[in-house]
Amino acid sequence: MKKYLGILLILTIFNSCQTAAKKENNLQEKYRPSYHFSPKKGWMNDPNGMVYLDGTYHLFFQHNPDTTVWGPMHWGHATSTDLIHWEEHPIALFPDSLGTIFSGSAVIDKDNTAGFGKGALVAIFTHHNPKIEEAKTGLHQYQSIAYSLDKGKSWTKYVGNPVLPNPGIWDFRDPKVMWHAGSGQWVMTLATKQSITFYGSKNLKEWTRLSEFGNEVGAHGGVWECPDLLRFETPEGDKWVLLVSINPGGPNTGSATQYFVGDFDGTTFRSDQKDIRWMDYGPDNYAGVTFSNTENRQILMGWMSNWAYANTVPASSWRSGMTIPRTLSLQKVSERWLLVSTPITDELGAWDTQEKGGVQVKNGTDDWSKYIGEANGAFELSFALDKVATFDLVLSNGKGDELVLGFDEATNQFFVDRSKAGDANFSPTFIKRTVAPRILDAETLTYRLLVDRNSVEIFADGGLSNLSSLFFVEQPFDLLMFRSSTTVNVRDLRVKVIK
Numbered sequence: 001m002k003k004y005l006g007i008l009l010i011l012t013i014f015n016s017c018q019t020a021a022k023k024e025n026n027l028q029e030k031y032r033p034s035y036h037f038s039p040k041k042g043w044m045n046d047p048n049g050m051v052y053l054d055g056t057y058h059l060f061f062q063h064n065p066d067t068t069v070w071g072p073m074h075w076g077h078a079t080s081t082d083l084i085h086w087e088e089h090p091i092a093l094f095p096d097s098l099g100t101i102f103s104g105s106a107v108i109d110k111d112n113t114a115g116f117g118k119g120a121l122v123a124i125f126t127h128h129n130p131k132i133e134e135a136k137t138g139l140h141q142y143q144s145i146a147y148s149l150d151k152g153k154s155w156t157k158y159v160g161n162p163v164l165p166n167p168g169i170w171d172f173r174d175p176k177v178m179w180h181a182g183s184g185q186w187v188m189t190l191a192t193k194q195s196i197t198f199y200g201s202k203n204l205k206e207w208t209r210l211s212e213f214g215n216e217v218g219a220h221g222g223v224w225e226c227p228d229l230l231r232f233e234t235p236e237g238d239k240w241v242l243l244v245s246i247n248p249g250g251p252n253t254g255s256a257t258q259y260f261v262g263d264f265d266g267t268t269f270r271s272d273q274k275d276i277r278w279m280d281y282g283p284d285n286y287a288g289v290t291f292s293n294t295e296n297r298q299i300l301m302g303w304m305s306n307w308a309y310a311n312t313v314p315a316s317s318w319r320s321g322m323t324i325p326r327t328l329s330l331q332k333v334s335e336r337w338l339l340v341s342t343p344i345t346d347e348l349g350a351w352d353t354q355e356k357g358g359v360q361v362k363n364g365t366d367d368w369s370k371y372i373g374e375a376n377g378a379f380e381l382s383f384a385l386d387k388v389a390t391f392d393l394v395l396s397n398g399k400g401d402e403l404v405l406g407f408d409e410a411t412n413q414f415f416v417d418r419s420k421a422g423d424a425n426f427s428p429t430f431i432k433r434t435v436a437p438r439i440l441d442a443e444t445l446t447y448r449l450l451v452d453r454n455s456v457e458i459f460a461d462g463g464l465s466n467l468s469s470l471f472f473v474e475q476p477f478d479l480l481m482f483r484s485s486t487t488v489n490v491r492d493l494r495v496k497v498i499k
């Protein structure tokens with residue numbers, strides 16, 4: 001009898017330990033996205049060194065492995081073959097005597113221009129030296145390189161670092177390097193305070209200043225960071241787009257990414273754009289850059305957060321995720337070339353269209369909960385309206401949390417209102433209602449959204465008006481209502497539950 005009691009006691013203790021561990025795990029994982037990349041533990045910000053190599057996408061990222069707030073930066077590393085399922089690997093680059101490892105890029109040196117080996121993976125990044133920063137010399141950031149001969153598994157920092165010393169500019173960082181075939185050189189696009197400076201090199205080790213852009217144009221509400229220079233083929237010939245992240249000074253406060261359309265001749269970027277253009281109006285898509293070595297495809301991924309509150313968002317043992325990777329293209333709208341973003345989820349299999357199709361919503365609400373009930377807060381939805389009309393999509397759960405998104409005809413704006421979507425009061429700068437102007441002047445409207453537990457990414461009008469936004473609910477949304485005060489025909493309603 002005694003023996004049985006003993007076993008019973010051990011089993012009870014074991015069970016309660018397991019339940020406690022499960023509870024702890026649930027708590028830790030409650031904000032974890034299911035199909036967006038997030039680090040296993042610790043802090044993450046910008047995507048870095050994104051490169052496609054032999055069928056694998058490499059994502060490096062700003063990482064503080066030991067705590068969930070920004071600190072001494074490392075480059076974390078993850079890989080994927082489909083841009084959705086990621087496997088995290090050991091840290092790629094650690095801080096050293098030259099400083100911590102800030103943002104940068106990676107290229108494949110096919111012709112061995114640097115002499116590290118044919119096909120070497122070369123990372124070009126900013127060394128940030130906090131010791132020099134304390135001395136207020138303004139020389140604390142400089143560019144360095146490292147190489148890998150085993151597809152990113154192990155890295156060797158170049159002994160001649162830094163390869164681009166600081167000329168006396170306080171903010172001197174985030175090198176994005178590409179091969180410019182026309183001029184037969186590597187071109188580095190670098191953020192220099194509130195402008196972009198281009199540098200050229202034949203070997204990734206010696207850099208010459210080429211030109212500067214941006215002092216007189218664009219948004220200047222904050223420091224310029226994480227630039228990228230992209231080439232697009234259009235019927236009018238090549239067009240170049242310069243992406244520039246800016247913090248603060250975004251359209252919905254805090255961090256955001258603006259872009260300029262123009263030409264690049266290997267030395268100078270020229271743009272006659274007068275207006276300010278935002279790649280994504282939402283508050284939570286920052287520091288986005290594209291993968292290198294993807295031929296003519298431009299695939300961008302951003303950090304799904306905002307410096308206005310990134311360090312204080314509800315979190316447990318890890319903090320921050322990336323946006324869904326997006327394919328970028330250019331579209332001409334009323335004489336302007338504009339950037340269009342579309343999520344790569346098309347590659348994740350077909351839309352599930354059963355039961356859906358067209359519905360007419362007559363001045364009232366239509367319950368769409370049945371389409372997402374099984375989704376556990378992870379789904380994609382798209383539809384078209386046969387006329388431009390005010391509408392709301394209301395996502396809610398049994399706890400009374402509510403996220404309202406939609407379009408307001410009076411202001412001609414798309415919006416996301418997260419004021420009642422769970423915890424929204426952890427920071428006064430967590431802006432609650434965010435908007436994106438409608439840019440397209442068409443009589444019909446298309447709307448596509450991706451929800452992943454605690455984030456929504458909206459691609460309206462085919463990806464011309466975009467809005468990415470975080471929210472923090474403890475229970476996934478499983479109810480969805482469409483609301484409109486006029487009669488509208490909803491066409492091509494499609495839902496994809498993302499497992």
Ligand code: FRU
Pocket residue numbers: 045046062073102103126173174225226287
């Ligand atoms: C952008 C940024 C970069 C910098 C990095 C530091 O979010 O501020 O300019 O390299 O983050 O973590």
